[in-house]
Amino acid sequence: METMKLQSHIGADGILQIETPTNLKDTSVEVVVVVQPLPDAEVAPLEEDEVRYNAWGKATTKKSIQEAITRMQQLRREVALDKTSIRSMIEQGRRF
Numbered sequence: 001m002e003t004m005k006l007q008s009h010i011g012a013d014g015i016l017q018i019e020t021p022t023n024l025k026d027t028s029v030e031v032v033v034v035v036q037p038l039p040d041a042e043v044a045p046l047e048e049d050e051v052r053y054n055a056w057g058k059a060t061t062k063k064s065i066q067e068a069i070t071r072m073q074q075l076r077r078e079v080a081l082d083k084t085s086i087r088s089m090i091e092q093g094r095r096f
Contacts, residue, residue: 007038 002022010016016035054060081089 010035 004020006018006020008016008018016033018033052060
């Protein structure tokens with residue numbers, strides 16, 4: 001029997017994920033889990049306030065993502081072509 005003591009963090013979704021290497025392979029085991037909050041545990045920030053970073057290192061939040069989506073929708077409306085313009089372009093392309 002092997003006893004391990006670990007500290008982990010339960011996310012806002014309420015799911016505890018435990019990954020730990022063992023010397024045992026391809027065998028059945030019995031696992032006992034005792035979950036006890038730490039007395040000095042910090043309160044996790046609200047998901048809305050949690051800052052994450054995109055591929056360019058720029059901070060992103062739910063608010064900044066929503067603003068980006070709104071801007072993309074606005075750009076789509078600004079550059080949208082009507083059906084007659086598309087037909088006209090197709091006809092011009094056939095001339096060449």
